[in-house]
Amino acid sequence: MPKTRELKGLYAITQPHPAGFNALMSQVEAALAGGVRVVQYRDKQPGEARRRSESAALLSLCHQHDALLIINDDAGLARSIGADGVHVGKQDGDTVSVRNRVGSDAIIGVSCYNRLPLAVAAQKAGADYVAFGRFFPSLTKPEAVQADINLLTEAKQSLQIPVVAIGGITPENGATLIRAGADMLAVINGIFGVPDITSRCRHFSQLFEISERPFP
Ligand SMILES: Cc1ncc(COP(=O)(O)OP(=O)(O)O)c(N)n1
Numbered sequence: 514m515p516k517t518r519e520l521k522g523l524y525a526i527t528q529p530h531p532a533g534f535n536a537l538m539s540q541v542e543a544a545l546a547g548g549v550r551v552v553q554y555r556d557k558q559p560g561e562a563r564r565r566s567e568s569a570a571l572l573s574l575c576h577q578h579d580a581l582l583i584i585n586d587d588a589g590l591a592r593s594i595g596a597d598g599v600h601v602g603k604q605d606g607d608t609v610s611v612r613n614r615v616g617s618d619a620i621i622g623v624s625c626y627n628r629l630p631l632a633v634a635a636q637k638a639g640a641d642y643v644a645f646g647r648f649f650p651s652l653t654k655p656e657a658v659q660a661d662i663n664l665l666t667e668a669k670q671s672l673q674i675p676v677v678a679i680g681g682i683t684p685e686n687g688a689t690l691i692r693a694g695a696d697m698l699a700v701i702n703g704i705f706g707v708p709d710i711t712s713r714c715r716h717f718s719q720l721f722e723i724s725e726r727p728f729p
């Protein structure tokens with residue numbers, strides 16, 4: 514099955530764990546047990562060899578759970594470990610160059626902030642999904658530009674590729690984003706900042722099941 518067919522559901526984005534990488538692996542395992550479908554390795558700290566070994570370990574863990582691993586920012590790292598894909602923003606290179614680096618099978622996700630024209634261009638250039646947000650105040654990236662929820666509905670009407678929502682998402686506000694058109698919810702603090710990660714992810718995952726039920 515093409516990897517892009519799997520781009521739906523809960524998308525967990527990692528952050529470095531203060532207790533070290535083993536603690537992060539345990540957190541990701543708990544998230545996968547709760548139904549996470551896609552994991553993104555997001556680590557902006559220096560250390561090429563460390564980032565390579567950590568992302569390779571996460572790739573193996575994700576595949577044990579039939580989930581995908583996407584690498585943030587770094588197409589070279591994604592390619593070198595054979596990750597499922599890469600996520601790029603406005604500072605991480607244009608989509609065509611990234612495609613040339615990662616090859617035709619890899620997933621490319623592109624940040625489009627609050628701008629639909631960026632998403633239309635990204636789709637045309639070969640992106641496999643686009644991301645909008647932040648939609649709510651974010652503890653992880655408070656400076657991120659704010660997007661209006663209606664943008665998700667407009668995006669679903671204009672695009673053929675999946676649409677991801679990001680920024681301050683919780684189980685309480687996530688359903689609104691899915692109803693507006695989000696195919697995936699990308700979450701950092703709402704997953705990795707809580708004590709019971711598996712329960713939290715189950716709660717998030719149920720939002721997608723509810724939205725798929727036919728209207729009674
Ligand atoms: C799924 C997803 N959406 C958006 C982002 C943000 O990407 P970017 O704008 O490049 O910012 P950084 O994450 O690199 O700080 C993302 N990483 N993932």
Ligand SMILES: Cc1ncsc1CCOP(=O)(O)O
Binds near residue numbers: 702
């Ligand atoms: C990377 C990024 N880009 C826009 S908001 C954000 C952070 C999302 O993290 P959180 O789910 O903790 O708000």
Ligand SMILES: [Mg+2]
Binds near residue numbers: 586601602
């Ligand atoms: Mg980036």
